[in-house]
Amino acid sequence: MIFELNKKFFSNVVFVLAMGLLIYSPTRIWLLRQVAFSPSVENVKDRVSIKNYDWQLQGLNTENINFSEVKGKVVFVNFWATWCPPCKAELPMIQKLYNDYKDKVIFIFVTNENWGKVSDFFNKNNYNLPVYNSISTPPNQFLKTNSIPSSFLVDKNGSILIEKVGAADWNSDKTRNIINEILKN
Structure with missing residues (x-):
């Protein structure tokens, strides 16, 4: 039960951090430069x-x-x-x-x-x-x-x-x- 809670909590934290980085303009611009073809x-x-x-x-x-x-x-x-x-x-x-x-x-x-x-x-x-x-x-x-x-x-x-x-x-x-x-x- 604790393992499942920690896994879910960890997944949520990673998701929130990823979304925050995408919303933060400098990170989004850096990412766009990396994928520009x-x-x-x-x-x-x-x-x-x-x-x-x-x-x-x-x-x-x-x-x-x-x-x-x-x-x-x-x-x-x-x-x-x-x-x-x-x-x-x-x-x-x-x-x-x-x-x-x-x-x-x-x-x-x-x-x-x-x-x-x-x-x-x-x-x-x-x-x-x-x-x-x-x-x-x-x-x-x-x-x-x-x-x-x-x-x-x-x-x-x-x-x-x-x-x-x-x-x-x-x-x-x-x-x-x-x-x-x-x-x-």
Whole structure:
């Protein structure tokens, strides 16, 4: 009887601790980083292309742009927020990718938060990614979901090679190989 009580008590304690760790944001973010996988390339037959590049973006820590200015270039677009645990989990990996590819790939990080909030978050985490607020409606191809993070890798022809909702390991060898390949073309 005492053994059964101790076993049940121990199981309950383990369950409560596990749930507490998952609820605690830093632990949840660490766990998300451990299980983040490289994003997959869309099958050729399933790929969609950007139809309308007319999308006004207000730069929070960079110049304002119209998305039409990046037509013909390799572009990485990420919709995110400072309060989003999966966003927080993938940003260190994206920062590393950005550090190595910022002169070859156009990076666009879109949030609906103000610069004060983003700036505090960036300073705390040593990020320097180019952040924008959307002034007009993004291309329809980016609007399939309202979930964040949502990320897109667009080739020079406007085809979306990678479309990923949720945290991903954007700094993987697989992703870097894909980017290197499309930069050659």
